[in-house]
Amino acid sequence: MSFPLLTVTAAVPAVGAILTAAVPASRRTAAKWLALLFSLATLALAVLVAVRFEPGGDRYQLTESRPWIADFGVRYELGVDGIGVALIALTALLVPFVIAAGWHDADPLETSSSRWRPTQGFFALILLVEAMVIISFEATDVFLFYIFFEAMLIPMYFLIGGFGDRAHAGSDENAAAQRSYAAVKFLLYNLVGGLIMLAAVIGLYVVAGNFSLQEIAAARAAGTLDMATNTERLLFLGFFFAFAVKAPLWPLHTWLPNAMGEATAPVAVLITAVVDKVGTFAMLRFCLGLFPEASKWATPVILVLALISIVYGALVAVGQRDIKRLIAYASISHFGFIIMGIFAMTSQGQSGATLYMVNHGISTAALMLVAGFLISRRGSRLIADYGGVQKVAPVLAGTFLIGGLATLSLPGLAPFVSEFLVLVGTFARYPVVGIIATIGIVLAALYTLVLYQRTMTGPVKEEVRTMPDLRLREVLVVAPLIALLIGLGVYPKPLTEIVNPAVKHTMSDVKQTDSKPEVAVEAQKGEAAK
Numbered sequence: 001m002s003f004p005l006l007t008v009t010a011a012v013p014a015v016g017a018i019l020t021a022a023v024p025a026s027r028r029t030a031a032k033w034l035a036l037l038f039s040l041a042t043l044a045l046a047v048l049v050a051v052r053f054e055p056g057g058d059r060y061q062l063t064e065s066r067p068w069i070a071d072f073g074v075r076y077e078l079g080v081d082g083i084g085v086a087l088i089a090l091t092a093l094l095v096p097f098v099i100a101a102g103w104h105d106a107d108p109l110e111t112s113s114s115r116w117r118p119t120q121g122f123f124a125l126i127l128l129v130e131a132m133v134i135i136s137f138e139a140t141d142v143f144l145f146y147i148f149f150e151a152m153l154i155p156m157y158f159l160i161g162g163f164g165d166r167a168h169a170g171s172d173e174n175a176a177a178q179r180s181y182a183a184v185k186f187l188l189y190n191l192v193g194g195l196i197m198l199a200a201v202i203g204l205y206v207v208a209g210n211f212s213l214q215e216i217a218a219a220r221a222a223g224t225l226d227m228a229t230n231t232e233r234l235l236f237l238g239f240f241f242a243f244a245v246k247a248p249l250w251p252l253h254t255w256l257p258n259a260m261g262e263a264t265a266p267v268a269v270l271i272t273a274v275v276d277k278v279g280t281f282a283m284l285r286f287c288l289g290l291f292p293e294a295s296k297w298a299t300p301v302i303l304v305l306a307l308i309s310i311v312y313g314a315l316v317a318v319g320q321r322d323i324k325r326l327i328a329y330a331s332i333s334h335f336g337f338i339i340m341g342i343f344a345m346t347s348q349g350q351s352g353a354t355l356y357m358v359n360h361g362i363s364t365a366a367l368m369l370v371a372g373f374l375i376s377r378r379g380s381r382l383i384a385d386y387g388g389v390q391k392v393a394p395v396l397a398g399t400f401l402i403g404g405l406a407t408l409s410l411p412g413l414a415p416f417v418s419e420f421l422v423l424v425g426t427f428a429r430y431p432v433v434g435i436i437a438t439i440g441i442v443l444a445a446l447y448t449l450v451l452y453q454r455t456m457t458g459p460v461k462e463e464v465r466t467m468p469d470l471r472l473r474e475v476l477v478v479a480p481l482i483a484l485l486i487g488l489g490v491y492p493k494p495l496t497e498i499v500n501p502a503v504k505h506t507m508s509d510v511k512q513t514d515s516k517p518e519v520a521v522e523a524q525k526g527e528a529a530k
Contacts, residue, residue, distance in 0.1 A: 055498050088137050126267075157187045232293060276331075351500055
């Protein structure tokens with residue numbers, strides 16, 4: 001048996017979570033360093049996965065398959081394609097920065113009981129989420145995927161509800177109530193989606209007789225899988241609903257602003273840059289892979305919902321007074337672009353959507369973490385409480401600006417490449433949808449630049465006059481993310497080489513080929529007529 005690299009990659013953070021939680025209460029610093037060490041070990045394993053993956057090889061590589069619940073056809077099956085490799089790398093990359101950025105976020109308050117170990121629990125939960133997200137990107141057994149797709153909700157619930165943002169207006173009781181509300185709303189929305197998906201998972205087993213993604217795909221290709229049209233559509237809707245909640249897609253998005261607003265900045269990054277990517281990833285792997293005809297049937301409605309997400313999220317972001325909620329609504333708009341790219345059913349659109357997942361994760365992490373550093377200094381999330389920060393903390397302001405420019409997809413930064421591909425791919429098949437989606441680009445420039453202008457420029461407010469600039473630890477957190485945004489913006493080839501072969505397989509699943517834009521076709525007809 002070959003070395004189970006994928007299992008080890010997911011197991012290392014899980015073991016780290018257990019060991020971190022077991023550190024004595026008096027050794028908080030040791031727990032932090034232990035968690036950081038395990039996150040770096042996971043990153044090294046993720047790099048090894050990427051190195052061993054051959055873009056031109058088999059669709060699923062580094063595969064593992066063992067019996068698990070044999071009576072019900074459930075196997076422990078893992079495998080990665082290029083999309084999974086890219087998202088595993090993103091997850092493993094961001095978690096060390098999340099841990100370093102949240103170094104003091106879970107230190108106990110003076111009123112905390114000495115018997116409770118908040119610091120150890122905080123970092124253990126982060127590692128546990130990482131382990132569950134990674135194995136979700138690796139699972140090729142539908143039931144195995146479902147288990148971890150749902151299980152990651154539990155540690156996230158405690159991270160939101162138990163370790164919320166301390167920069168909250170009002171009393172401690174009010175802050176605790178808001179955190180509890182956000183955590184419960186997050187859990188309920190995702191549990192409802194998960195329960196609907198569970199019914200679809202059971203229905204898939206009844207139809208296919210097993211849960212193996214590869215076996216179901218092979219049976220479909222061989223013509224031995226008999227799935228009625230209505231059955232396929234119902235199963236697709238069950239899967240898609242759960243993924244749309246996780247993504248989140250309008251109108252199932254309302255839990256995200258509450259969760260990101262009440263969570264600490266590092267946990268907010270974990271939500272939108274890591275956990276939510278499982279939803280969009282699953283749309284590509286399971287919705288399109290298992291239900292290709294139903295995916296094409298639902299495409300018009302999904303594209304409309306994606307357009308609403310793009311425009312609605314950006315419009316609401318423009319009117320926000322809370323920094324973190326602004327970033328949350330901006331993310332809803334960005335997820336609309338990702339879902340639009342997936343269901344454009346073109347290779348450019350799906351390549352762009354996958355790159356968007358990675359680039360959005362990096363850009364949102366940079367912006368949200370700098371925003372967290374800013375908020376921790378002032379003790380307020382309200383935009384109106386800031387002004388003139390660039391004069392007293394120029395490094396903080398500069399990094400905030402770069403993160404914001406990446407969010408609006410400025411050419412030369414990584415998100416521009418992915419957004420451009422999504423729009424080109426969408427325009428090629430659905431030109432009206434592509435044109436309307438560009439409204440989101442204009443609005444992104446508006447909310448980003450207005451946010452920077454109101455917080456960083458103008459007269460220096462008295463409350464920020466003594467604000468310190470970024471410290472060494474904070475610079476070490478933000479600088480690599482900014483370097484990645486610039487590097488991948490100038491040279492995205494390492495990512496595209498990994499992703500493109502997987503996209504071709506997905507396009508083959510849905511039996512789609514790239515088409516030229518209608519305007520190009522009309523132009524060619526005109527030339528031929530001449």
